Amino acid sequence: MKRVEFNEIGGTEVLNIVERDIPTPTENELTVKIKFAGLNRAEELFFQGQYLFQPNSPSLLGLEASGVVEKVGLGVEGFKTGDEVCLTPNITPTEYGFLGDYILAPVKAVIKKPKSLSFKQAAAVWMTYGTAYANLVLRGGLEKGANQTVLISAASSGVGTASIQMAKRYDAKVIATTRTSEKKEFLKALGADLVIATEEENLVEAVQEYTQEKGFDIAMDAIADSDFMGQLIETAAFEAKIVVYGALALNPMPSFPLFPMLIKGVSIQGLHYVFQTLEIEERFKQMKEDLFQGFESKKYVPMVDKIFSLEQIQDAYNYMASNKQKGKILVTTDFGRRLIDDE
Structure with a gap:
């Protein structure tokens, strides 16, 4: 073999x-x-x-x-x-x-x-939808019918595409970010309400305009970059949650604007899918139930x-x-x- x-x-x-x-x-x-x-x-x-x-x-x-x-x-x-x-x-x-x-x-x-x-x-x-569930529901507090706005970075990745589908199943509005316009139509067809090409557009202005300056409620950060985190905090809603689950920037110690975070009460949380979901029996059971329902209903494809x-x-x-x-x-x-x- x-x-x-x-x-x-x-x-x-x-x-x-x-x-x-x-x-x-x-x-x-x-x-x-x-x-x-x-x-x-x-x-x-x-x-x-x-x-x-x-x-x-x-x-x-x-x-x-x-x-x-x-x-x-x-x-x-x-x-x-x-x-x-x-x-x-x-x-x-x-x-x-x-x-x-x-x-x-x-x-x-x-x-x-x-x-x-x-x-x-x-x-x-299991890495894609499981990570999406851990980010959005377990850590981010996504709820069905709560009229929440979710921002998903690296949205064309496996986790990103799964997260768009999950957020839409929970009736959330979805802001997807990608580096260039090349994948915009793909992400819109998948269900994203707004797609921002971060190398071509101003993320802060686009989010503020779309949300009428309210900001997002939950953000999934796969990048862990100081500049990107600063933009997220600037566009976050009051008491929004930012869940950091990746390190595409490979920055061992990203910085962020402290006072805007304090004023808004923004929560920045870390997530390791295995340690915080798969190895905790009750969370794992809860996640499986959601995923199996999504697969069966074809909401998760x-x-x-x-x-x-x-x-x-x-x-x-x-x-x-x-x-x-x-x-x-x-x-x-x-x-x-x-x-x-x-x-």
């Missing part, structure tokens, strides 16, 4: 496809035959040595996927060989990685695949931008780094490729 490994930190050139034996599960583990895996920014930070965990040598890669249970380890209940499953990011990346033909997964990271989702879609939902083969793993991460995607980037194994060929 083939899987992705790397032995040193660096760019995509450090990623290798290696041949290994099919892994055997130990206690509370499953062996899963992978069909599709979703790519994430956290993985890129991991192999670059800029994530919360430092890689081992060799190190595995991959935080979410879909597939079929191949073998069940001791102590595993509720799963059997042949079950169609999703693999969530509820793992430690120094111990597990889902980019491979067959992988090991801890039982806590395995969920039975919703029947309403294809294998392709099922590899594109995973946006898959492009699919690469496992052998194209370097190209796949280079494409992600280009910021050209509109939705989720997937990688497929030979098992998943057969499904594509049958479509």
